Amino acid sequence: MxxxxxxxxxxxxxxxxxxxxxxxxxxxxxxxxxxxxxxxxxxxxxVLEHPTVELLREVGLADRLDREGMPHEGVSLRFEGVDHRIDFIDLVGRGITVYxxxxxxxxxxxxxxxxxxxxxxxxxxxxxxxxxxxxxxxxxxxxxxxxxxxxxxxxxxxxxxxxxxxxxxxEVFDREYPYAWLGILAKAAPTRHELAYASHDNGFALYSMRSPEITRLYLQVPPDTDVADWPDSRIWDELGTRLAADGFTLNEGPVLEKGVTGMRSFVAExxxxxxxxxxxxxxxxxxxxxxxxxxxxxxxxxxxxxxxxxxxxxxxxxxxxxxxxxxxxxxxxxxxxxxxxxxxxxxSPDGDPFTRRLQLSQLRYTVASRAAATSLAENYTGLPHGGGC
The missing domain is CATH 3.50.50.60 (FAD/NAD(P)-binding domain)
Structure with missing residues (x-):
């Protein structure tokens, strides 16, 4: 052949x-x-970046994406019990699509x-x-x-x-991170229409969605975590703690999938x-x-x-x-x-208070500075294909 x-x-x-x-x-x-x-x-x-969505439309592959995808015009950084929205449209004039x-x-x-x-x-x-x-x-x-x-x-x-x-x-460039994500897919309607990245003293959490009926949620856990140690009730309790913010509610529902994903950076050149x-x-x-x-x-x-x-x-x-x-x-x-x-x-796994204060300082700066928020929005929504960065 x-x-x-x-x-x-x-x-x-x-x-x-x-x-x-x-x-x-x-x-x-x-x-x-x-x-x-x-x-x-x-x-x-x-999460599909703006250039990804535009390419799929350009080549005639976005019919169902445009019908069923969930356009997002921003994300939230949630810390110290407060939700801070990063407005992509205001900052860079483009958003992302969840599909x-x-x-x-x-x-x-x-x-x-x-x-x-x-x-x-x-x-x-x-x-x-x-x-x-x-x-x-x-x-x-x-x-x-x-x-x-x-x-x-x-x-x-x-x-x-x-x-x-x-x-x-x-040549290989590799870094493994000292934490993982415990992720669940739940039959529970999202209570908000954009992603929320939460930094809490207990660890990171992410609130996202896959459809108007399905939520996708994550918790920071150690890399050696056994899923069996996390029954559904414990997951929902911890999500409620880490995602807590004024005016936010968390819908619970049957957990459809559950798994632990390690985190690494890797590049081959x-x-x-x-x-x-x-x-x-x-x-x-x-x-x-x-x-x-x-x-x-x-x-x-x-x-x-x-x-x-x-x-x-x-x-x-x-x-x-x-x-x-x-x-x-x-x-x-x-x-x-x-x-x-x-x-x-x-x-950090060792709970270093110095690192924690640096993180909070960076988070406060990112949501308070238009320049810092714009950098986040520009990168998150996607830089041009083919270089230019």
Whole structure:
């Protein structure tokens, strides 16, 4: 078999890349080790930056997003029992949209299949060779047969634990944080229409939502936390304590999902090796506090699609050669913003009072200074794709 671009991973990065390439008349095959059912229902981030929403609209993938997404014009920083709203529209003239990553994936899969694109789930034993100039992807199909896919380029969109990054030895920058998030999905109508980031003496909490009927909530916990130690009643009590503010009420309801997520920052440089190009979580991870993970992946593939389109049209390798540096400028800006939000909002495990007072000082400054609030709003709503930061 042969195609122009072999894409590993059917997450937002790989699926959107296949769509962007198809619009330019470039063939691709998408390979995914998980089942379609799995990738369409794994709950991930739900905040879409303004440039992400604009891109999905531009390429005709935002019909359901525009119907069901929840536009937000700001967020709140909540500390010392007081809610402080950061008004995105006033500060930078744009907002964000809450729309679950799994919903984006469903839309992308539907568009890919409707267009007759080649999308293969439940492959295994994937291996790469010939990456210098003639890539080959070998894999076992669901029927147990072995296949070889020859391509001009491989896009490694297969996540942090995929095989793409392991195919070469990039320089790695890594930081693990001494706390995690205990997250729940609850069948409880949101009582407010925007996210609230709470800094409390007991630890961080986040109030968010996935739909008019479903709330998504998080608590800072130690990385070694056992979910079994957190029955629903304890979670609701702690959320009530950390999120408390004048005029705020917390709806409780059945907990649909519960899990602990560790937090890390990770960047692999460069994001290119021969004819292999990494995108999304295969190349970088951010702590979720800044809501940047899926948005970075989408920014990566936009840059990659433009570079590949020029190359296949005979325009040379300038865009491909610049791909890694172009993406990494935005990646490192997002890494810094996510680290800053994380450091400002999460209590240190040792309860250091000096650090706590620094955090409160930063929070007070951020909500009191228009310049500081504007910086938060600019980064949170999304910087331009393709560099410029």
């Amino acid at each position: 042969r195609t122009q671009v072999g894409i590993l991973g059917a997450g937002p990065a790989g699926l959107l890349l296949s769509h962007l390439l198809a619009r330019a008349g470039i063939d691709s095959v998408v390979l995914e080790v998980r089942s379609r059912e799995y990738v369409q229902h794994r709950v991930r981030a739900g 679950g990553q799994q919903e984006v994936v469903k839309d992308l899969i539907a568009a890919r299949l409707a267009a007759g694109g080649d999308l293969r789930f439940e492959v295994s034993d994937v291996a790469l060779s010939g990456l210098a100039d003639a890539p080959v992807i070998s894999y076992t199909g669901p029927d147990g047969a072995r296949h070889e896919l020859r391509c001009d380029v491989v896009a490694g969109c297969d996540g942090f634990h995929g095989i793409s990054r392991a195919a070469y030895r990039p 460069p994001m290119r090796h021969g004819r292999l190009f990494l995108a999304g979580d295969a190349a970088h991870i951010v702590p979720p506090t800044g809501a940047k993970g899926m948005n970075l992946a989408i920014a990566d593939v936009r840059v990659l699609a433009e570079a590949l389109t020029a190359w296949f049209a005979g325009g040379g390798e300038t865009g491909l050669d610049a791909y890694s540096d172009t993406c990494l400028r935005r990646v490192w800006r997002a890494e810094h913003f996510s680290w800053w939000m994380t450091s400002m909002l999460h209590n």
